[in-house]
Amino acid sequence: MLVDGEGNSIGTAPKSTVHGSDTPLHLAFSSYVFDEQGRVLLSQRAAAKLTWPGEWTNSCCGHPLPGEPLPTAVARRLSYELGLRVDSVDLILPRFSYRAVMDTGTVEHELCPVYRAVVRGEAAPNAAEVDAVRWMPWDRFAEQVMSGELAISPWAREQVPLLVALGPDPLAWPAADPAALPPAARLEPVDRR
Template sequence: MVLVDGTGHALGTAPKLSVHGRETPLHLAFSSYVFDRAGRVLLTRRATHKLTWPGVWTNSCCGHPMLGEPLDRAVLRRLSYELGLPAKRADLVLPRFSYRAVMGNGIVEHELCPVYRVTVDLAEAPNPDEVDDTRWMPWSDFAKGVLSGLLEISPWCREQVPLLTALGPDPLRWPTAPDDELPPAARVRLD
């Protein structure tokens, strides 16, 4: 995993298992929200054997880029692996989202976590190593449920939803951000 400082510059790397604990350093990650053409969002329930937030409902897919991997490609790689979704494009919508959350057992997530929107036309095929369940929900219903506190959701998703709703009511029309707004450690270019 790519470790970063508070300004988003790379500090080095560390194995994933050594990073997630009670003293989790800030590291590079991503979140993605998958939508169908009707504007429904795909929610996932994290596998119950996961180290962080097992069995918790969350946005479509989260993960970490490999060293030197552009974030949009990491999103597409993980969507294919976790949900069996072959997507062609991931659109950057929140380039500098960051959060820190602590589980009841003291394990910490601390991520610089740009957020992407992906639109698909196919049904998901969840990988049970990653996902226990999926649910499609109209974005407006989901956003209202999160904002009102009626929906139990992961802490990062709870922080992202107000920022995403500020982009507009139709997720298929959210403005995209250019890659140069990403944190420096995430500005990987492949020629």
């Protein structure tokens, strides 16, 4: 979903056509997966990915399908990319946005709310999406990202200080109000019972 600077939907475009040297602002999400001990799951993007191939990053990123609520998109992508079933998905940073340029000139430009997901069990990465995964204690991960010791994707590098500001225990971070999401992202989950 393409969005304007205020986060309003202005149309859609196939993912394959929007990532280039003049990538328009579009709706996405980032998620940080934690286990019950508060460890964060990092993923290494598959070498075949168009943007930041082989780069270590947060657990999972993605784009919602047209009409798909972001929490549903988070759960769908975590299942597809990492074989995980989530116990909970919480909105943490409703208005995060960034623009980053690869050495090749390819631009990523996203309005990208950030979610925390809590899971039990181990990841089973989809090789088309993820080359490797590893669990790290949150405090060590955050320290290494902020010191520059750990090479990480540009969006995660910008997100981590914002997450650290929420407190030392990621399981205790307050969930944000979904009303703070940009207008294009304020879709309610559908009860399919």
